[in-house]
Amino acid sequence: MINNHAFFEHILEQHPHRENFAAFIAACERPLRKSIRVNTLKISVHDFLSLADNHSWLLSPIPWCKEGFWVTHEDQNALLQLGNCSEHLMGLFYIQEASSMLPAVALLAGSADAKATPLILDLAASPGSKTTQLAALMNNKGTILANELSASRLKVLHANLQRSGVTNSCLSHCDGRVMHNSLSAVFDAILVDAPCGGEGTYRKDPKALDNWSIAAIETISALQKQLISSAWKMLKPGGRLVYSTCTLSRAENHEVINWLASEVGSELEIIDLGKLFPEAQRVITEEGYLHLWPEIFDCEGFFVACIEKKSSAATSTAFKESSQSPFKSPDKKIVQIVQQYYQQQFGFDLLPLLPGLKIRNSHHQQQIWLFPEFAEQLRDALHLQRSGIRICDLIESRNGLLIKTCHELVTCFGDQFKRQFIELTSAEASACSKGENITIGFSNELQKGEVVMRYQGYSLGLAKLLIPNKNKKILKNNLPRDLLRNNVVF
Numbered sequence: 001m002i003n004n005h006a007f008f009e010h011i012l013e014q015h016p017h018r019e020n021f022a023a024f025i026a027a028c029e030r031p032l033r034k035s036i037r038v039n040t041l042k043i044s045v046h047d048f049l050s051l052a053d054n055h056s057w058l059l060s061p062i063p064w065c066k067e068g069f070w071v072t073h074e075d076q077n078a079l080l081q082l083g084n085c086s087e088h089l090m091g092l093f094y095i096q097e098a099s100s101m102l103p104a105v106a107l108l109a110g111s112a113d114a115k116a117t118p119l120i121l122d123l124a125a126s127p128g129s130k131t132t133q134l135a136a137l138m139n140n141k142g143t144i145l146a147n148e149l150s151a152s153r154l155k156v157l158h159a160n161l162q163r164s165g166v167t168n169s170c171l172s173h174c175d176g177r178v179m180h181n182s183l184s185a186v187f188d189a190i191l192v193d194a195p196c197g198g199e200g201t202y203r204k205d206p207k208a209l210d211n212w213s214i215a216a217i218e219t220i221s222a223l224q225k226q227l228i229s230s231a232w233k234m235l236k237p238g239g240r241l242v243y244s245t246c247t248l249s250r251a252e253n254h255e256v257i258n259w260l261a262s263e264v265g266s267e268l269e270i271i272d273l274g275k276l277f278p279e280a281q282r283v284i285t286e287e288g289y290l291h292l293w294p295e296i297f298d299c300e301g302f303f304v305a306c307i308e309k310k311s312s313a314a315t316s317t318a319f320k321e322s323s324q325s326p327f328k329s330p331d332k333k334i335v336q337i338v339q340q341y342y343q344q345q346f347g348f349d350l351l352p353l354l355p356g357l358k359i360r361n362s363h364h365q366q367q368i369w370l371f372p373e374f375a376e377q378l379r380d381a382l383h384l385q386r387s388g389i390r391i392c393d394l395i396e397s398r399n400g401l402l403i404k405t406c407h408e409l410v411t412c413f414g415d416q417f418k419r420q421f422i423e424l425t426s427a428e429a430s431a432c433s434k435g436e437n438i439t440i441g442f443s444n445e446l447q448k449g450e451v452v453m454r455y456q457g458y459s460l461g462l463a464k465l466l467i468p469n470k471n472k473k474i475l476k477n478n479l480p481r482d483l484l485r486n487n488v489v490f
Contacts, residue, residue, distance in 0.1 A: 016293075035098040037101060048087075131161060165412040178230065327387075341403045353370055353391075368394065424455050439474055
């Protein structure tokens with residue numbers, strides 16, 4: 001029961017249908033429906049539906065996201081295990097609240113491919129639900145700069161990008177309010193999913209209103225205005241910006257956009273989102289924003305606004321050239337060695353990745369990385385925490401260069417490997433997720449060296465095949481320790 005009387009009175013004043021306010025109260029007192037988004041970087045929606053049948057999940061489409069579904073099950077306890085099921089571990093789906101799937105859809109609406117939006121900023125990216133959704137909508141093309149101010153949340157962001165097989169992202173750890181000092185008018189699209197009062201999240205977290213007050217709204221509204229002002233300065237003329245929150249108050253939503261419009265004048269054009277999805281008219285405001293109240297689609301409260309900077313806006317970009325990067329293009333000999341290894345070991349052609357490959361010397365070894373298109377320019381402008389994915393390490397040995405594959409390559413491309421992989425049983429996959437080694441039949445045709453472990457056709461991680469004697473083959477588990485779990489459901 002909502003017991004904050006001041007909040008109740010405040011929202012009653014804000015609500016567009018006061019005569020039906022009882023429906024809002026009733027919705028807030030119902031448990032929030034579970035929702036997931038299929039990660040099309042790894043699996044098609046069609047194939048995922050087959051896997052869902054195996055779990056007896058009942059999926060209902062989310063109107064604004066063709067990859068999104070509300071999920072129910074006869075046994076409610078089964079839904080508590082969504083985060084522990086193997087499909088989640090392998091990144092085939094992302095647990096994401098339905099309404100939070102709207103901003104990415106609004107940002108890329110009308111874009112046939114990533115060529116229309118090659119460089120995107122997610123200004124407050126953690127935990128990564130919207131960054132991973134953007135990457136999937138872009139099919140890993142273009143470049144996403146995922147920024148997060150909180151150092152502790154940055155690790156979570158990276159883990160979710162890695163699990164989802166995202167290759168086109170760079171990570172930064174910056175104060176979004178001042179980022180425009182380093183990056184002026186360079187982004188084709190920007191998502192500002194702003195820190196907010198969280199009024200719309202009450203159904204998921206009843207404690208969200210414990211510290212609610214009008215004063216708190218005013219404080220966070222000031223922060224939101226600083227963030228959107230900085231974001232606007234980083235947006236190219238002709239670019240699109242989406243501002244969203246999971247709160248309900250106009251002061252954190254409509255009034256933030258109105259304030260920006262008053263600051264920049266005729267440069268700003270509001271994009272009407274009334275046709276973004278078939279039922280959008282149920283939540284459209286008179287300005288053209290989407291304001292989801294919990295009772296309308298039985299989801300969290302949410303706000304989404306889309307604006308564009310007119311092409312005539314006068315501005316200049318701030319990308320600068322630099323030669324100080326520790327990452328260099330690999331020479332032909334290194335490329336040949338690495339390409340030959342992956343072709344022979346896994347039947348995987350690395351050449352299509354060549355334009356993005358970089359090499360770095362580190363602690364008596366060399367690292368091969370795959371960078372998205374704008375990684376180096378962003379690195380020159382900011383101190384990036386990470387760019388792209390790490391492919392492998394090259395280690396000097398008596399027999400020449402030893403190639404040690406990184407987990408990220410398998411996460412992103414392992415399903416394309418044509419040989420030197422093994423399909424694990426559910427018992428073996430469970431042991432793998434716990435970090436245990438696996439003994440396999442000696443008649444198995446796998447050769448010594450690196451092996452990709454799969455479950456139901458999707459990659460789990462790497463192992464090294466050892467043959468201690470003529471009757472035994474062992475898969476030495478190389479799954480990263482921070483990914484080990486004791487409770488994964490296979």
